[in-house]
Amino acid sequence: MSVPSENTPVVHLQDVRKSFGPKDVLTGIDLDIQKGESVVVIGSSGSGKSVLIKSILGIVQPDTGVIEVDGENVTYLSPPERDAVNRKFGMLFQGGALFDSLPVWENVAFGLIQGRDMHRRDAREHAVKTLGKVGLAPEVGELFPAELSGGMQKRVGLARAIAVEPEIVFFDEPTTGLDPIMADVINDLIVSCVKQQGITALSITHDMRSAKKIGDRIAMLYEGKLIWVGDAKEVDQADNPYVDQFVRGRAVGPIKMQLRR
Amino acid sequence: MNFLPSIGRVVLAFLAHLGRLTLFALTALSHCVRPPFYPRLIGRQMIDIGYYSLPVVGLTAVFSGMVLALQSYTGFARFAAGSENAVANVVVVSITRELGPVLAGLMVAGRIGGSMAAEIGTMRVTEQIDALTTLSTNPYKYLVVPRLLAGLLMLPILVLVADIIGVFGGYMVSVFKLGFNPTSYINNTYDFVTTTDIVSGLVKAAVFGFIIALMGCYSGYHSKGGAQGVGAATTNAVVSASILILTFNYVITELFFGT
Numbered sequence: 346m347s348v349p350s351e352n353t354p355v356v357h358l359q360d361v362r363k364s365f366g367p368k369d370v371l372t373g374i375d376l377d378i379q380k381g382e383s384v385v386v387i388g389s390s391g392s393g394k395s396v397l398i399k400s401i402l403g404i405v406q407p408d409t410g411v412i413e414v415d416g417e418n419v420t421y422l423s424p425p426e427r428d429a430v431n432r433k434f435g436m437l438f439q440g441g442a443l444f445d446s447l448p449v450w451e452n453v454a455f456g457l458i459q460g461r462d463m464h465r466r467d468a469r470e471h472a473v474k475t476l477g478k479v480g481l482a483p484e485v486g487e488l489f490p491a492e493l494s495g496g497m498q499k500r501v502g503l504a505r506a507i508a509v510e511p512e513i514v515f516f517d518e519p520t521t522g523l524d525p526i527m528a529d530v531i532n533d534l535i536v537s538c539v540k541q542q543g544i545t546a547l548s549i550t551h552d553m554r555s556a557k558k559i560g561d562r563i564a565m566l567y568e569g570k571l572i573w574v575g576d577a578k579e580v581d582q583a584d585n586p587y588v589d590q591f592v593r594g595r596a597v598g599p600i601k602m603q604l605r606r
Numbered sequence: 607m608n609f610l611p612s613i614g615r616v617v618l619a620f621l622a623h624l625g626r627l628t629l630f631a632l633t634a635l636s637h638c639v640r641p642p643f644y645p646r647l648i649g650r651q652m653i654d655i656g657y658y659s660l661p662v663v664g665l666t667a668v669f670s671g672m673v674l675a676l677q678s679y680t681g682f683a684r685f686a687a688g689s690e691n692a693v694a695n696v697v698v699v700s701i702t703r704e705l706g707p708v709l710a711g712l713m714v715a716g717r718i719g720g721s722m723a724a725e726i727g728t729m730r731v732t733e734q735i736d737a738l739t740t741l742s743t744n745p746y747k748y749l750v751v752p753r754l755l756a757g758l759l760m761l762p763i764l765v766l767v768a769d770i771i772g773v774f775g776g777y778m779v780s781v782f783k784l785g786f787n788p789t790s791y792i793n794n795t796y797d798f799v800t801t802t803d804i805v806s807g808l809v810k811a812a813v814f815g816f817i818i819a820l821m822g823c824y825s826g827y828h829s830k831g832g833a834q835g836v837g838a839a840t841t842n843a844v845v846s847a848s849i850l851i852l853t854f855n856y857v858i859t860e861l862f863f864g865t
Binding site: 399402403404424427428429431432435436438439440442443445455456459460505509515 | 642725728729732733734736737739740741742743744748
């Protein structure tokens with residue numbers, strides 16, 4: 346395994362392609378993410394944003410292309426190698442994906458107990474501290490996920506993602522389904538957690554307010570390709586009709602939605 | 607001749623399905639012997655499959671033994687008088703060789719196979735299985751292996767209990783309703799039953815336990831869509847496990863007792 350230099354991107358994607366049957370979802374993705382950077386990928390529903398993240402995580406196997414993490418090619422790995430690479434990752438799923446048979450504290454501590462062989466008692470203490478970081482009281486740790494509101498579930502999911510002190514965190518639609526205030530709370534938590542711990546982040550969302558708040562750079566995914574990548578502050582003035590239509594949320598423009606009439 | 611492509615598609619789809627199931631089973635088995643192991647989860651599944659299935663398996667066994675005694679007595683009475691001795695023999699052989707394992711297998715398939723498919727299927731559609739992967743936990747080791755081992759180990763124990771309860775059901779009807787001598791009934795039972803009768807039943811039980819857990823896990827693991835997909839996975843798990851139980855019942859019977 347090569348030792349990454351200072352300029353080696355933490356995540357490097359080169360011509361990543363993925364099809365499901367006749368449907369081409371990713372048609373050549375090229376993207377570099379530097380250490381400590383927060384990149385947000387925006388795009389319409391069904392544009393392949395989740396597939397992009399799942400390809401990096403090894404949940405979906407790309408058809409062709411190269412995915413490197415810290416300079417190491419992770420495109421095709423055996424299950425034990427994948428487990429080792431995934432120790433660098435944290436992931437906040439769109440629906441939370443909390444284990445509903447386990448109490449909240451054990452959800453948060455799961456990666457520590459199973460992935461890092463930490464003793465349950467120590468992992469529990471760590472989980473309670475992490476719950477505090479996302480604004481949840483220690484008593485919440487005793488509840489089960491089904492007893493929590495949507496916003497609390499997102500916070501627990503965030504706590505689970507950062508509890509393992511990952512190098513890279515992935516956020517899949519972190520504010521979807523939340524009211525605007527709770528969405529902003531989650532955005533603030535993401536910003537503070539990522540910046541405080543110096544974590545590299547890759548988020549996907551179609552919530553522009555969230556994208557501008559949590560991203561240093563924004564990339565737009567359209568028809569399987571990244572058609573625009575730029576500074577988050579520049580996205581409103583982007584000289585790209587697709588980005589312009591998406592950012593302003595207009596029905597009329599080059600992006601045609603598949604509607605049946 | 608238009609029907610030929612349709613038949614071909616069905617055959618190919620069946621073979622593809624069989625291939626996926628075989629790969630799933632082999633992958634799961636390979637993980638059974640490689641660490642890490644999860645004894646806490648295996649223990650939890652053993653309690654769920656073994657302890658919590660006892661009432662339903664026990665009730666099935668006791669009534670099966672009772673009916674068997676009654677039917678054997680009335681049936682034999684048509685052919686010859688004084689055939690009471692045969693009732694104890696028929697009850698013990700039928701229960702240990704066939705009814706104990708098959709009925710326990712079918713009851714557990716309904717109770718456990720369906721619940722495994724529903725639980726793992728829900729985990730699949732709510733991305734909990736993906737979450738396991740991102741937390742460096744192999745879903746096969748964490749979800750499938752404990753269930754397979756628990757099924758394999760607990761079904762023989764359940765069937766052993768079912769054998770005893772079933773024979774006791776036959777004893778109750780024979781002694782308290784038909785007026786048989788209790789001592790001679792027990793002596794007949796002991797004299798007639800062989801080790802092979804019991805062992806064949808326990809081997810069947812182990813195979814059935816493996817089948818139930820395998821089909822429950824496989825159907826749940828590959829479920830798609832939302833609630834409808836999970837529902838379909840649950841149905842598939844129970845139906846396919848039941849059919850496989852009846853199929854393998856014949857195969858194992860042939861291996862033990864075929865001439």
